Amino acid sequence: MNKITVALAGNPNCGKTTVFNMLTGARQHVANYPGVTVERKDGFCVYKNYNIRFVDLPGTYSLTAYSVEEIVARNFIIDEHPDVVVDVIDSSNIERNLYLTTQLIEMDVPLVLAFNMSDVARHNGLVFNIEAMSGLLEAEIVLTVGSKCDGGNELLDAILRTVEKQKNTRRHKISYGSEINEKVSQLSRLIAKLEDKKLKKYNSDWLAIKLLEQDKQIAEKIENEEVKLKASESIIDVKKILGDEPEVIIADRRYGFISGACQETIKKTVEFRHSFSDTIDSVLTNQVIGLPIFLFLMFITFQITFTLGSYPMEWLENFFDWLCKVTINYWPGDNMLWLRSLLVEGVIRGVGGVVMFLPNILLLFASIAILEATGYMARAAFIMDRIMHKIGLHGKSFIPMIIGFGCSVPAIMAARILENRRNRLTTIMVIPLMSCGARFAIYGLLIPAFFQLKWQGTMFWLIYVIGIIIAIICVKLLRLTVFKGETVPFVMELPPYRMPTFKALGIYTWQRGWMYLKKAGTVILLVSIVLWFAKTYPKPAPQSLQGFNAQQVHEMNLSSSVIGRIGKAIEPAIKPLGFDWKIGTALVGSIAAKELFITQMAIVYAVESDVEQSHNLRYHLQEAYTEHRALTGFCIMLFCLISSPCIATVVMTKHETGSWGWAMFQFFGLTILAYIVTLIVYQVGILFAG
Amino acid sequence: MILSVIIITPMESEVLKMKDVKSLSLVKDGEVVKIVSIAAGGGLNNQLRAMGLLPGVEIVVVNNRNSGAFIVKVKESKLVFGRGIANKIMVS
Secondary structure, three states: OEEEEEEEEEOOOOOHHHHHHHHHOOOEEEEEOOOOOOEEEEEEEEEOOEEEEEEEOOOOOOOOOOOHHHHHHHHHHHHHOOOEEEEEEEHHHHHHHHHHHHHHHHHOOOEEEEEEOHHHHHHOOEEEOHHHHHHHHOOEEEEOEHHHOEOHHHHHHHHHHHHHOOOOOOOOOOOOOHHHHHHHHHHHHHHHHOOOHHHOOOOHHHHHHHHHOOOHHHHHHOOOHHHHHHHHHHHHHHHHHHOOOHHHHHHHHHHHHHHHHHHHHEEEOOOOOOOHHHHHHHHHOOOOOHHHHHHHHHHHHHHHHHHHOHHHHHHHHHHHHHHHHHHHHOOOOOOOHHHHHHHHHHHHHHHHHHHOOHHHHHHHHHHHHHHHHHOHHHHHHHHHHHHHHHOOOOHHHHHHHHHHOOOHHHHHHHHHHOOOHHHHHHHHHHHHHOOOHHHHHHHHHHHHHHOOHHHHHHHHHHHHHHHHHHHHHHHHHHHHOOOOOOOOOOEEEEOOOOOOOHHHHHHHHHHHHHHHHHHHHHHHHHHHHHHHHHHHOOOOOHHHHOOOOHHHHHHHHHHHOHHHHHHHHOHHHHHHHOOOHHHHHHHHHOOOOOOHHHHHHHHHOOOOOOOOHHHHHHHHHHHHOOOOHHHHHHHHHHHHHHOOOOHHHHHHHHHHHOOHHHHHHHHHHHHHHHHHHHHHHHHHHHHHHO | OOOOOOOOOHHHHHHHHOOOOEEHHHOOOOOEEEEEEEOOOHHHHHHHHHOOOOOOOEEEEEEEOOOOOEEEEEOOEEEEEOHHHHHHEEEO
């Protein structure tokens, strides 16, 4: 078996993923490129005595240093020397797509071109003279239709032929005009003479072109003064003689090369005027009805995720309940009861609480996959951009934020749809301010307990709105401080509307689900166990518990545990917020999961029955907090809303940002913010209440 | 009241004097125009070119709303960009 690596390059929306899926099936592995949050997909395939590893490079329009994606794509090609690069081309939009090809030609890599969506091209009346074109571009060309799995074997054969064939030097080079051609060869000769080991992996012509293009990343790699001087002289010369920046002229010449190649080899048999996509767009991006349609689709997505998802979620919940019961009932006698408690309350409840959300995650990502694959997502960004732009975010940021009202964890994962890192980080940081389902449960407990009936609806509304307002303020602040910098000018393609394939949807959804499950199985399990210990130990001395009833024992156990002690220790700090140690304990406990706030309060207030727990708990709360009742209730909700997101969110933020730093920044940043806001509200509140 | 300040540099005023050359942001829906120049900086300029926007290319304005993003059609692709970019593209 020969092992080879094949990289897939191509423009965004060229159907690269469908070609990747066609070649590898579901044998894929998703990870991030080291150090950046750009997704890297590896897939495997065995074909004719070859073991082929396919790497799906990020979709880019060119290989400059404009975006992280472009840098990642070109570094992969340079550093990992794929045996073949397959350039996937949307053959219905060939000239624009060939621009990337010209740059792969400049890199002088073994190249195979997949003219994808060839069915659409044919429908649009394009006829290719493949042989002539292949001769001009000096690469094998294969017609494919990724979505229908057409042309897969032909593409694999072409890849193998290219691997086995001896590499020839190119006969047709791209001509940038005599001025620039000369500068390129002069620079290239100088570079070739250098004894710099770091530059060995680069093609010297390519380096010369990049220097003329004033590519910052490449310029930094050149240490030789002579080359640097020559490069800057050449750039000045070109500007003087040709009157424009060299990179502009180089880009124009590349298009010149393309139109030269296309003129002889493509025939247009039908003049295509108004497309199907344009008709749909006139409705979906309409000034008047575009926004309502978008909001309606968001509503549907939300409903599918959380309403439809609640059924399988309930089954999973029942399953974990059953698992707990089985563990308790079949436990051999009274041996090692601590282990039983650890298994039930720490492991099963902890992990179960996270796995329970798997149906939501799968449904959410299936919905997102549909929105992406049909091409609607780009329109959504366009529609929302006007509003989101005002607060300094990209139009697409709206989608993860909406999801955040259900649960922060999938919302943070959904922020992947944002390409720009600064936008993505800002969005992730404020997502926990969207009141999630677990917070809703807390509001549901507290509002009836602390407020009169006529105010209850308003309070619900108010607390949600406060979250949104704080999020907007935070975005503004973050954009002015931590994520300062020019907003990247917004340029985006609106891909033609397409029918998604089940295979693509299935693979995408499963990959996200699996990523989520892996988290639950590792970090979250560990954290659940730690929190269980903190909640359980140290126990009070057995003799001190004599003569008390079961609930009092419960309470004493809690107050002697690490969490209880922390609750008591922070009492002086949270007193100015109107909280006592009991609330403090519940707040500490709720770091594991927001809804644990209710469970913890139930333990502190010694509520007997589980069934009527919240009713009884409300009664106890009313008894306990008579002074400034409404204010206290409001402050608890405010604190729960803003403060530290739950552990699953923290872990997901770490995973998605690639650093514990951002996760900690979010955790402590929000907690400090919660403290300040609640402090002001309570202190001003009691001032007015007298 | 909204105050808008337009600063015209000498070079731009040259361009403005030329017949029928105007900023893309002034073009109405449905009009077909030809790009004359793009005055964007290095990285963005490359990106716009890579996406098919370069002098000499014909584009159709699909959606030019009074504020917010802008949709144009370039050959077979539809592009969206902010008004800031539209201001930098001169067409005739």
